[in-house]
Amino acid sequence: MKGRPELLFPLFAGLETLEGVGPKTAGLLGQLGIETPRDLLFSLPYAVVDRRRRDTIKGADLPTTLTVQVTVGAHQPPRNRGGAYRILVSDAAADFQLVFFHARAEYLNRVLPQGADRVVSGKLELFDGMAQMVHPDHMLPVADAAEIPEFEPVYRLTQGVTQKTMFKAVQSALARLPDLAEWIDPQQLEREAWPAWSRAMRAAHAPKGLDDLGQTAPMRARLAYDELMAHQLTLALARRRERRARGIISVGTGDLQRRVLQTLPYRPTGAQSRAIEEIAADMAAPDRMNRLLQGDVGSGKTLVAFLALLVAVEAGGQGVMMAPTEILARQHLHGLRPLAEQAGVVLEILTGRDKGAERKAKLAALAQGRIQVLVGTHAVFQPDVAFHDLRLAIVDEQHRFGVRQRMELAEKGGGADVLVMTATPIPRSLALAQYGDMDVSVLDEKPPGRLPVKTAVVSTERIEEVIDHLRRAIDEGRQCYWVCPLVEESESVDLTAAQDRFQRLRAALGDGVVGLVHGQMPPAEKDAAMAAFETGNTKVLVATTVIEVGVNVPNASIMVIERAEIFGLAQLHQLRGRVGRGSAASTCLLMYQPPLSEGGRRRLEVLRETEDGFVIAETDLSMRGAGDVIGTAQSGLPRFQIADLERQAGLMAVAQSDARALLAVDPDLTSDRGRAARVLLWLMRQDRAIRLISVG
Known part of the structure; x- marks a missing residue:
């Protein structure tokens, strides 16, 4: 794969080679992200005028x-x-x-x-x-x-570029369309009745009416599929390379797992048992595991993760579990410690706070294999951290961890299996776009005994009633989280909001009853505030969204979220999941400041109606669009020009199985269709994939 195929040169030439495009227009088109004739062709018309x-x-x-x-x-x-x-x-x-x-x-x-x-x-x-x-x-x-023209396509423009200029430039780009060999599976083409690539491109720029602008129009669907296929081929190549990096065969005996399961007061759900079987099978195989464990709030991911770590220990190795923050790492430690004691396994924590002699001793024990399971923050990445025999690395809360860190972590174990856990239910289409290189296990059942959380929506004008309600609950021995909004992007404003609320609640409920935790606190103070709440010394914890993930206080049965209308759906769902963990019936109060916008009202209604994270995630996606749901900037989500992740999830799934199937029969893309697929990768600027083939 020396370089871009000559066939594509005309599409990657300068814009000024097109009719009617001089240096000034080329500069203006650059503002739309259009830098080559190829980009112009992928900017399809969004409307059509009947002339x-x-x-x-x-x-x-x-x-x-x-x-x-x-x-x-x-x-x-x-x-x-x-x-x-x-x-x-x-x-x-x-x-x-x-x-x-x-x-x-x-x-x-x-x-x-x-x-x-x-x-x-x-x-x-x-x-x-x-x-x-x-x-x-x-x-x-x-x-x-x-x-x-009888039907005139209408294009998105930027200041200084007219429809006429755009139309002329596109026509000029269409005149140099090469005929490319077909990369789509012939049966798929026939089943969908899709046109060939160049015909599809010409037809997409010559819509004959509104029907031709829809996603289901054959030429549009085909061009969308090409984008998804190129993306999934890239992920499949990365996945193949990952798997080819020799994994380690870890076969568990089941002894330690049995010990833990015998002491549990309940039986694992079907979903938990299924996930464990899938993970154990991956660990026993010679390929390196790269699996995503997706579970809704309260679906029992911790147990699955720990049983997976025990497979590594049973096989004579070590396991590590990493969390994005120190609070979460300590939460994991808390959750895992009783299980580790049942299994008789040595469990330790390593964070940035470990210094000097204590840190040295931990590192020595780790390198000699005396620590069997390590919990930690990204401090685990530091060069002086060496394992005796790392078999499994578990990463919690994926979207704060890029693909690069996943790889770094796996390097530590020279082929250790990787399991990524996320508590954010992700709609299927996004899961495929973002984690298409991984295999997925889903926990979609709640463990027995979890009571539903009653959700109510109240206006901030009724705050006094809410405080009275709290007073009664505290007298009954219950505890409450009070989440303050992130008003601005600025932390100082949030801080004052949280501090004001803390003082007002302290004045209303009494000294020593209310605690405060926020992002600006020194770690030791944060831990102290959390500990006071966990032991029940404080009854109300006022917090910014520090507590969004992983905090576990079973006695806390009330969650008040102020200005709930400015939070995202997924975030509200996560916060609500912090209550309902004990035996008491739990409530979540969503407080809003009137008047509510249409979107705000719909979000709060969805939460009131369902506790199913997957339903909530799909709603979130349809309301906000893909980029917003996971924050495109840090998500590594591809930006598609034609394909629409929200509405074409089905196509994405087909593209994934097609890409994997093609590589299974033609791993180096040397067949006719394989060579056509290479051209597709160049056309879609998938340089990463092209590098993977050339080194692969």
């Missing part, structure tokens, strides 16, 4: 764009400066006016001489009972009227 010729404007439903042949009548120059220049015209059955502002009389007399026949096309509207067309888009002699 088919009519005999008369009579009976037309105004305002509308129409094209008609007229005879030019009298010119009426403006009476005063800045007025309108009017020209009367008549078609076969009606009269109307053409109107021009800042017009030059000499120009109009030349283009529209009185008595001549012309074809005009533009937007016709009624003004004071008179039909008029202001600045027609086209005014041509009848002989040249064929230049007006």
Whole structure:
């Protein structure tokens, strides 16, 4: 794969090679992210104007764009400066006016001489009972009227670029379309009745009506599929390379797992048992595991993770579990310690806080294999951290961890299996886009005994009632989280909001009852505040969203979220999942500041109606769009120009299985279809994939 195939050169030339595009226009198009003819072709029209010729404007439903042949009548120059220049015209059955502002009389007399026949096309509207067309888009002699397209595509523009310029440039780019060999599976093409690539591209730029602009239009669906296919091929190549990096075979005996399961007060759910089987099978295989464990709030991921770590220990190795923050790492330690004691396994924690002799001793024990399971933050990445025999690395909360860190972590174990856990239910299409290189296990059942959380929506105007309700709950021995909003991006403002709320609640509920935790606190103070709440010394914990993930206080049964309308759906769902972990019935109060926007109201209603994280995630996706749901900037989500992740999830799934199937039979992409797929990767600028093939 030396470089870009020559066939594609014309599509990757400079924009100035196109008709009507000079240096200035090329610069303006650059602002739209259009740098080559290829980019122009992938910027499909978003609307279409019907310019088919009519005999008369009579009976037309105004305002509308129409094209008609007229005879030019009298010119009426403006009476005063800045007025309108009017020209009367008549078609076969009606009269109307053409109107021009800042017009030059000499120009109009030349283009529209009185008595001549012309074809005009533009937007016709009624003004004071008179039909008029202001600045027609086209005014041509009848002989040249064929230049007006019957259907004119409408493109997104930037200041200084007109539809005409865009149309001309696109036509010029279409003229150099190469005929490319087919990379789509022949049966798939036939089943969907999709056109070949160049035909699809031409048709997409020549829509004949609204139906041709929809995602289901055959040419559009095909071009969307090409983007998804290139993306999934890239992920599949990365996955193949990952798996080919020799994994370690870890076969568990089941002894330690049995010990833990026997002491549990309940039996694992079907979903938990299934996930464990999938993970154990991956660990026993020679390929390196790269699996995503996706579980909703409270679906029991911790148990699955720990049983997986025990497989590594049973096989004579070590396991590590990493969390994005120290609070979460300590939470994991808390959750795992009783299980580790049942299994008789040595468990330790390593964070940035470990210093000096203590750190040295831990590192020595780790390198000698005396620590069997390590919990930690990214401090685990530091060069002086060496394992005796690392078999499994578990990463918690994936979206704060890029693909690069996943690889670094796996390097520590020279082929250790990798399991990524996320508590954010991700809609299927996004999971495929973001984690298409991974295999997925889903925990979609709640363990027995988890009570549903009652969710209510109240206005901030009723805050006094809410505080009274709290007072009664505290008297009954219950505990409460009170989450303050992130008002601005600035932490100082959030801080004052949280501190004000803390003082007001302390004044209302009494000293020593209310604790405070926020992002600016020194770690030791944060831990102290959390510990006081966990042991029940404080009854109310006022917090910014520090507590969003992983915090576990079974006695806390009330969650108040202030300004809930400004939080995202997924975040609200995560926060609500912090209660309902004990035996008491739990409540979540979503407080909003009226008036509510339409979107805000819909979000709060969805939460009131369902506790199913996957339903919530799908709603979130349809309301906000893919980039927002996981924050495109740090998510590594690809930006597609034609494909739509929200509405074409089905196509994404087909593309994934197709890409994997192609590589299974043609791993080096050397068959005819394989070579066509290489061209697709170049066309879609998937340089990463191309590097993977050339080194692979």
